[in-house]
Every structure is written in structure tokens, then in C-alpha cells.
Amino acid sequence: MCKRKRLCAVIITSVLIIIYSILPVGWMIRTSLLDKSELLKSPARFLIKEISIDNYKQMLGVGEANILTSRNFKTAFFNSVKEALLSTLLIIVIAVLAGYVFARVKTRITQILFVLLLVTMVLPAYSVMLPLYRIMIGLNLLDTVTGVVLIYVSAFMPLAIWIMRSFFESVPTGIEESAWIDGSSRIKAMLLILPLAMPGIIAAAIISFLSVWSQYAIPLVFASSDAQPLTVFLTTLSGKSSVNFGLISAGGMFTILPPVIIVIFLNRFLVSGLTKGAVK
Numbered sequence: 001m002c003k004r005k006r007l008c009a010v011i012i013t014s015v016l017i018i019i020y021s022i023l024p025v026g027w028m029i030r031t032s033l034l035d036k037s038e039l040l041k042s043p044a045r046f047l048i049k050e051i052s053i054d055n056y057k058q059m060l061g062v063g064e065a066n067i068l069t070s071r072n073f074k075t076a077f078f079n080s081v082k083e084a085l086l087s088t089l090l091i092i093v094i095a096v097l098a099g100y101v102f103a104r105v106k107t108r109i110t111q112i113l114f115v116l117l118l119v120t121m122v123l124p125a126y127s128v129m130l131p132l133y134r135i136m137i138g139l140n141l142l143d144t145v146t147g148v149v150l151i152y153v154s155a156f157m158p159l160a161i162w163i164m165r166s167f168f169e170s171v172p173t174g175i176e177e178s179a180w181i182d183g184s185s186r187i188k189a190m191l192l193i194l195p196l197a198m199p200g201i202i203a204a205a206i207i208s209f210l211s212v213w214s215q216y217a218i219p220l221v222f223a224s225s226d227a228q229p230l231t232v233f234l235t236t237l238s239g240k241s242s243v244n245f246g247l248i249s250a251g252g253m254f255t256i257l258p259p260v261i262i263v264i265f266l267n268r269f270l271v272s273g274l275t276k277g278a279v280k
Contacts, residue, residue, distance in 0.1 A: 055246040055250035075228070081258075132222070233251070
């Protein structure tokens with residue numbers, strides 16, 4: 001009886017958590033498929049009688065759409081893609097090199113540097129925004145893709161390095177030692193074990209990409225205009241006197257689409273990469 005009660009409790013809790021997680025997304029899908037007349041009806045109904053894709057047409061600039069809104073949406077979307085891809089690429093290159101060094105070169109200096117690197121992960125982002133803002137102004141990088149990418153790299157690089165260090169420590173040193181005997185350098189030896197570290201690299205890349213893509217506070221401060229990503233662009237759709245919930249929901253659907261695709265198709269690489277790196 002006790003086991004059955006525990007099983008029922010686990011099932012009920014899991015169902016409630018799933019409903020709690022999926023319901024907001026379902027409501028956003030519903031809102032994005034309603035026209036203005038249906039959206040303002042009271043009381044609101046979850047089921048839709050007539051589906052309308054006018055909000056998506058406005059976002060994509062199809063038909064009688066607001067040209068300015070569509071243009072700003074496309075610019076923000078490509079900004080998000082560029083910033084996420086460039087940041088992820090730089091983070092992975094640095095994380096692979098630094099993670100290998102921290103895993104294989106065991107000296108007091110590398111240990112101290114690694115601890116200092118981990119300390120930066122617990123610093124609140126808001127505590128360094130003012131000095132970063134002054135630095136970006138001094139370097140003329142404020143509201144540029146380059147400036148935002150540099151901030152993202154500095155923010156999410158420590159976590160990627162930690163993941164790669166743990167993964168390289170789980171890889172046996174036999175291949176590298178054989179390469180050294182044959183006269184290979186440390187760089188060449190590292191390149192030989194990169195295929196074995198590929199699950200960890202993919203896991204670190206996925207986490208970095210998702211972290212960058214979902215950022216709001218950093219681009220709100222450092223990229224409020226020309227380098228504005230989707231997360232910040234959606235807030236511009238609400239005015240002082242009115243809020244276009246349908247348009248915001250349609251934009252939100254476009255925003256969550258890349259993370260959903262990545263999680264669905266690359267989830268197994270994320271799980272395998274993290275679990276393999278945890279076992280030495």
C-alpha cells in the first residue's frame with residue numbers, strides 16, 4: 001500500500017508539474033491564433049472557434065502588415081541568431097582549450113585560476129553592469145553585436161570551461177601518452193582526443209546557445225536599439241495605452257522555436273555529454 005501511495009503521489013506530482021509547465025505555452029499559442037475581436041471577449045476560453053494567423057502575417061510582413069513592425073522583427077531575429085551563434089562559437093573554442101589545460105596541467109597556478117573562474121559564476125550580473133557599461137562606451141561597442149557577444153562570452157564561458165574540464169578529466173590519458181611517445185606536441189595530442197570529447201563539446205554548446213538566446217537583462221542594457229534581440233524587441237510591442245497580446249504571443253512563438261527544436265533533436269547529446277563528463 002505504501003509503495004502504491006508513493007507511486008500515485010509521484011504520478012500526480014509529475015502531471016501537475018507538466019501541466020504547470022505546458023499551460024503557459026498553450027495559452028500563448030491560443031492567444032497568437034486569435035484576432036483582436038476574439039481576444040477581447042470575456043470570459044476568455046481556452047478552446048478556439050476560429051483560427052486566425054493575422055498576427056504571424058504581421059510579424060513576417062505578409063499581406064496588410066505593419067512594415068515597420070515586420071522590419072524590426074526580422075532585424076531582431078537575425079540579431080538574436082548572430083549573437084547566439086557567434087557567442088557559442090567563441091565560448092566553445094575557449095572552453096575546449098582552457099578545459100583541456102585545467103584538466104591536464106595540474107599546478108597550483110592552474111588550480112587557483114580555476115577557482116577564480118568559478119567565483120565569477122556566482123557574481124550577480126547586475127553587480128558588474130555599470131562598469132561594463134562604461135567599458136562598452138569607452139570602446140565604442142555599446143549597442144553593437146560585437147559588444148553584446150563579448151559580454152555573453154565573458155558571462156557564460158566559465159560554465160562551459162567547467163563542463164569541458166570535467167569531461168576531459170573523464171577521458172583516459174593513454175592516447176595522449178602514445179602520441180607524446182611518437183613525438184607529437186600537446187596540441188596535436190589534444191586534437192586526437194577531441195572526437196572522444198565531442199559529446200561534452202555538444203553539451204556545452206547547447207547550454208551556451210540556450211543561455212545566450214534567452215537573455216533579456218543584458219541586451220536590454222547593452223543592446224536596446226541597433227543590436228536589439230528578439231527578447232527585447234517583444235517589449236516594444238506594448239505601448240503606454242494598449243498592449244497587442246496577439247502580436248506579442250506570435251513573436252514569443254518565434255522566440256521559443258529555436259530552443260524547442262534544439263531540445264527535441266539534440267537532447268540525447270546534452271544528456272550523454274553531461275553524464276559522461278560526470279563519471280571518471
